[in-house]
Amino acid sequence: MSDVIVIGGGPAGLAGAIACAKSGLNVSVVDEFIKPGGRLLGQLHREPSGEWWNGIKESERLHQEARKLSVDIRCGVSVYNLEKENQLWNVYTNQGTLTAPFVLVATGAAEYPIPLPGWTLPGVMSIGAAQVMTNVHRVQVGKKGVIIGANILAFAILNELQLAGITVDRIVLPERNQISQTAGEPEEVMKSLLNAAHLAPSPFLRFGSRFMRRDWIRKVGLNFYPKNGVKINGTPLQLRKAAVEIIGKDHVEGVRLADIDANGTIIAGSETIYEADFVCIAGGLYPLAELTAIAGCPFQYIPELGGHVPHHSETMETPLKGLFVAGNITGIESGKIAMAQGTTAGLSIAKHAGKGAGTIDEQLQQALKNVRTVRRHAAIQFNPEIDSGRSRMNQLWEDLYATSIEQ
Structure with missing residues (x-):
């Protein structure tokens, strides 16, 4: 049995898996495509610096790093249900049921159709x-x-x-x-x-x-x-x-x-x-978050993030113990930001799993700082009000946490 199951082998999922594995956790990644990389596989553009962003090379780098850390990556696997039983999450796939105490959902985004x-x-x-x-x-x-x-x-x-x-x-x-x-x-x-x-x-x-x-x-x-x-x-x-x-x-x-x-x-x-x-x-993008809905995670409607998104903290945890999210499922942004969020989620999972000794808090704060830095310098911003949307979600999380403390 794995310590962590990552659903989605895109930039957020792979970065999250790497962060978990570096912290000593046993990680499995499942993705329905024939190879890992997600939306990175199709990306190719020139950065403001003049350098080229090659998504295929970036996905290969992430894939190789994950393999060196013994991350189990399974492609061609579709997940159709997610539920918690006692202290473990059951991830139901077309190739059987996987079980772990922690799940990172990094399913990305989908396109709006305009018929x-x-x-x-x-x-x-x-x-x-x-x-x-x-x-x-x-x-x-x-x-x-x-x-x-x-x-x-x-x-x-x-x-x-x-x-x-x-x-x-x-x-x-x-x-x-x-x-x-x-x-x-x-x-x-x-x-x-x-x-x-x-x-x-x-x-x-x-x-x-x-x-x-x-x-x-x-x-x-x-x-x-x-x-x-x-x-x-x-x-x-x-x-x-x-x-x-x-x-x-x-x-x-x-x-x-x-x-x-x-x-x-x-x-x-x-x-x-x-x-x-x-x-x-080209109808635009929205968070692909159905699995977290099936799991029972509460949602918030925040247009600045792309629509309905699972309720989550800045450290990528949800109100459901052991369930974490990262990437475009939390709001529509670039692949670089998805990777930074994935790293944050992985470190957050490691902290909840009791890994990282005395350095995990410092690593997590550095990861959060990196997310903000990458966002500030993003060449492509799908929504100009993304900072406002993130702030609103953070406030909603703090309100939820304050309410739970009072109860």
Whole structure:
């Protein structure tokens, strides 16, 4: 029997497993993919320093370090239930039940789907799927495509597709409706993109971002936004066009677009069909936290963290004894932050297991400091209000702890 079972072999899970193993704990990692690394496997981008962040190399480094520490890594294993019995956690998988006193859930994030007519055609995929096919499986998703949805994730993966020689013809918005919500509202999209101006080599966004943070200036900017869009690495970002239908018989052949006003309302009679052989839908990310819900962990709704997240402390523990979380399940951030959180969780588990002698508290405080430092210097921030969301969760944890003490 293991001391710790880590669910998820991505950056948070592997970093957590390494920290646990260094503290002398027996660790098992399970992941449903064919190899460890999680979202790291698809990441490739240039840092502000000019250095390249290669997710595949980073995942290999973590994998090798974990193996040297005798961490048992099992791939192709799906977890479908998690429950506590006496003092032990039972982790139910497609290959049997695993048992341990400590569990670290590092299941990451999933993409929001934005359905529209024609989205079931071959050649339509999420933006994350395009990233995995391109960078992990080395499969060309198409020759000429359209991205529906303008957000930071779309920006980052656009660059990766272009590096692979794939042409993205344009980035447009989804049609505004109850499902797409703010993703179909030009002003809300503009507001979010201003925080990603450093990722977009566009004078309109780079210099305009300094002024358009004010509501009235942003509204004026949208009214004068070029109809043909502004170029992002040569690809037009068209905030005044929305996709209303994906066209094709047996596969994607084009996208029907319509002009929209500054509020996202379709302008009648403005529809045009543009040719494309693939479409990427970029709906954004949300924490993939169902397993902690099954386990009975309480949740908090914090939009700044990406939606509903399991109640947790800054040291990654939950109100359920022996259950810890790390990575995007706690809020949508970058792979580097997930790794820093994983290390924090691993040290926190070691402390609860009585490992680390007199140095564990110092190590844990250093790990927490590192999380804040990495967050402060993050090249990609999925939510500009992440610090506010983290502070709110920390306060909620302190309130919960104070209530438990009183009782």
